[in-house]
Amino acid sequence: MVFDVAILGYGPAGASLANLLGAYGLSVIVLEKDAQIYPMPRAIHFDGEVMRVFQTMGLRPAMENISRPGMKGMHFVNADNETLLIRGGTAALGPHGCANNHYFHQPELEQVLRQGVARFENVSVRLHHLVSEVHDRGDHVELEVSELNGQQPLRVQARYVVGCDGARSLVRKVLNCSTRDLGLHQPWLVFDALLKPGAPTLPDHTVQLCDPNRPMTYCNVTGNRRRWEIMLLPGDDTGELIKPDNLWPLVQRWIEPQHADIERAVIYTFHSIIAQGWRQGRLLIAGDAAHQTPPFLGQGMCAAIRDVSNLAWKLQAVLQGRAHDQLLDSYESERAPHVAEFIELAVRLGDIIQTTDPQAARLRDAKFRGGGEPEIFHFPAPRLGPGVLSSAPAPVGQPFPQPQLSNGQWLDERVGHHFVVIATPEMMRDVQTATRQAWEHWQVQTLDANEPVLASWLAAHQASAVVLRPDRYVMGLAHSSDELDTLTRDYLPTHALPELCA
Numbered sequence: 001m002v003f004d005v006a007i008l009g010y011g012p013a014g015a016s017l018a019n020l021l022g023a024y025g026l027s028v029i030v031l032e033k034d035a036q037i038y039p040m041p042r043a044i045h046f047d048g049e050v051m052r053v054f055q056t057m058g059l060r061p062a063m064e065n066i067s068r069p070g071m072k073g074m075h076f077v078n079a080d081n082e083t084l085l086i087r088g089g090t091a092a093l094g095p096h097g098c099a100n101n102h103y104f105h106q107p108e109l110e111q112v113l114r115q116g117v118a119r120f121e122n123v124s125v126r127l128h129h130l131v132s133e134v135h136d137r138g139d140h141v142e143l144e145v146s147e148l149n150g151q152q153p154l155r156v157q158a159r160y161v162v163g164c165d166g167a168r169s170l171v172r173k174v175l176n177c178s179t180r181d182l183g184l185h186q187p188w189l190v191f192d193a194l195l196k197p198g199a200p201t202l203p204d205h206t207v208q209l210c211d212p213n214r215p216m217t218y219c220n221v222t223g224n225r226r227r228w229e230i231m232l233l234p235g236d237d238t239g240e241l242i243k244p245d246n247l248w249p250l251v252q253r254w255i256e257p258q259h260a261d262i263e264r265a266v267i268y269t270f271h272s273i274i275a276q277g278w279r280q281g282r283l284l285i286a287g288d289a290a291h292q293t294p295p296f297l298g299q300g301m302c303a304a305i306r307d308v309s310n311l312a313w314k315l316q317a318v319l320q321g322r323a324h325d326q327l328l329d330s331y332e333s334e335r336a337p338h339v340a341e342f343i344e345l346a347v348r349l350g351d352i353i354q355t356t357d358p359q360a361a362r363l364r365d366a367k368f369r370g371g372g373e374p375e376i377f378h379f380p381a382p383r384l385g386p387g388v389l390s391s392a393p394a395p396v397g398q399p400f401p402q403p404q405l406s407n408g409q410w411l412d413e414r415v416g417h418h419f420v421v422i423a424t425p426e427m428m429r430d431v432q433t434a435t436r437q438a439w440e441h442w443q444v445q446t447l448d449a450n451e452p453v454l455a456s457w458l459a460a461h462q463a464s465a466v467v468l469r470p471d472r473y474v475m476g477l478a479h480s481s482d483e484l485d486t487l488t489r490d491y492l493p494t495h496a497l498p499e500l501c502a
């Protein structure tokens with residue numbers, strides 16, 4: 001059998017892609033070398049856009065069960081507890097129709113994603129299967145796979161392969177990608193502790209302790225779980241540092257050993273890199289295989305999930321013959337500049353947090369104090385790079401919000417996973433036949449621009465109509481049916497139907 005897609009790696013990127021492609025009805029195989037979900041402490045935060053992707057997968061209630069919304073933001077404080085800078089908190093209901101920050105324990109989130117995949121008979125999952133070779137044969141890809149319990153090796157064939165195989169990606173090596181290095185590479189110790197009854201009340205917001213003697217991050221995860229990430233300093237003995245007798249003194253400003261049990265402690269080296277060349281022929285990479293960020297904004301996994309949300313509908317369109325495979329080139333051109341903005345900001349924040357020279361720390365503190373009240377910043381809202389969207393400035397290339405419509409339904413539930421045209425009935429009536437054919441070809445959903453929440457968005461952006469993509473990003477704005485024709489002709493990928501492009 002030749003699968004439509006083989007996914008290497010069953011972390012958050014691979015499991016999310018399997019959910020999205022599973023719902024499209026594609027035949028998918030997931031190959032994962034580990035027998036179990038990776039148990040070590042990693043991601044603890046995702047944002048509202050990512051919750052919206054989980055909603056698209058039908059997993060929002062399950063994700064709400066294992067996460068908590070966080071409204072308090074992140075405070076950067078110095079050794080004297082002076083607040084230097086704040087990443088602002090957010091309202092309970094942000095633009096995506098949910099809170100904009102959510103905290104969770106990564107193994108629980110991966111479990112929910114895997115339960116989601118189990119809904120699809122068209123997705124086979126092979127745990128404990130190591131992919132050792134990847135060969136693009138032109139019309140399909142061949143994978144050499146070893147079953148790690150020692151059974152016969154397998155040969156798997158697929159039309160496309162997506163390497164969601166993490167930081168040491170085999171697929172990235174096969175693609176021979178060059179990498180853009182954004183300069184931050186630093187080992188940190190990460191440990192999770194479970195508070196005991198009677199433990200002191202710790203902050204609800206995340207703290208970046210910019211103490212030159214020992215920079216560290218504190219975070220309330222979920223329930224009684226708390227996270228400390230602690231920068232390693234020259235001379236640290238990593239084997240010794242993770243021993244309880246040495247761990248507790250590091251966090252004594254927060255708690256004492258009798259207040260909590262250590263759950264896990266592990267050393268990670270944080271990196272800031274972006275691979276170049278995410279697609280060649282039938283091979284693609286996503287998630288940590290394509291980019292890595294220091295976790296100061298809690299955005300590595302978020303970027304992985306944005307990648308697969310961008311890629312899933314394009315793979316479906318190509319595999320179901322609705323678009324030419326050139327469409328897949330827009331995946332990197334759109335996503336790479338977007339993820340770069342997050343990584344660049346995380347690196348700048350790393351420069352603030354990781355200062356270990358006392359004189360430089362004093363100068364830094366004085367600079368922040370100069371502004372009076374601490375400066376407040378928010379997550380960036382980058383525009384996608386060039387691809388399947390008009391060249392107009394934002395909000396084109398940014399996610400469209402998810403309002404509740406007047407019948408109480410959430411926008412995304414109303415339109416499903418499709419392109420959407422929001423325009424008045426008159427504008428839609430006046431478009432050309434070729435435009436209407438293209439909309440049919442893409443199963444475009446239409447919404448009346450007179451719907452009050454949509455009308456007020458259009459008024460705020462001085463537009464009469466808007467076209468959204470299946471991943472909820474704004475493809476373009478229009479002011480007339482002629483402009484809707486142009487937008488459809490120039491940007492809706494109709495490569496497979498030349499007669500529609502006339």
Ligand SMILES: Cc1cc2nc3c(=O)[nH]c(=O)nc-3n(C[C@H](O)[C@H](O)[C@H](O)COP(=O)(O)OP(=O)(O)OC[C@H]3O[C@@H](n4cnc5c(N)ncnc54)[C@H](O)[C@@H]3O)c2cc1C
Pocket residue numbers: 008009010011012013014031032033034038041042043044045046129130131132164165166167168169170190229268286287288289295297298299300301302303304
């Ligand atoms: C300390 C820390 C804190 C973090 N905090 C956050 C945060 O708060 N928010 C956030 O968004 N992100 C955070 N991240 C980043 C986040 O954990 C990663 O970005 C995310 O796990 C990447 O997902 P992925 O699926 O791309 O890769 P991975 O999770 O690494 O999964 C890759 C999978 O591929 C498998 N694999 C690899 N090679 C093969 C092969 N040859 N054959 C078969 N299987 C293979 C691996 O076993 C693995 O299961 C943090 C990371 C760290 C280390």
